[in-house]
Amino acid sequence: MAVELLAAAASALVGAMATDAWGWAKTSFAQLFGNSDRTHAEAAERRLEASRTELEGLSGEELLSARSRVEAAWQARLGDLVEDAPEVAMRLESLVKEATARVSQTRTGSIQQHAVAFDNAQQAVQGQGVQTNTFGGGSGAAGR
Secondary structure, eight states: OOHHHHHHHHHHHHHHTTSTTHHHHHHHHHHHHHTTOHHHHHHHHHHHHHHHHHHTTOOHHHHHHHHHHHHHHHHHHHHHHHHHOTTHHHHHHHHHHHHHHHHHHHOOOOOOOOOOOOTTOOOOOOSSSOOOOOOSOSGGGTTO
16 A cells, blocks of 8 residues: 555645535545445444534634644544455545545635735735735826
């Protein structure tokens, strides 16, 4: 069993927890753990959701530390799963590719912004996407 695959899978799974790909990732990884057993899949979904809840609301070093713990836990669980059922490794590899693609489409990355304004300054701050701002109006507003 390749440690790289397990690390990539755990990273993709935990990375998906903060994106729009989470619903897909939770269901897909739970099905992998359930292996056609609904009870095991539901238990995996509960564990996955608990892991996501553990990360919610954290930032900075606290988030990085918690994310490392959660990734390590899921890497160990995935390792046990592949050890018990080696045929799962191929499905896991497919999940990693799909999760990586889905997360890269939805991820904004970690954004930290600090803005300070004085006097009559105006600010417009955005984390992603396209933004056009005009302040003050009039003909001289273009390019401000």
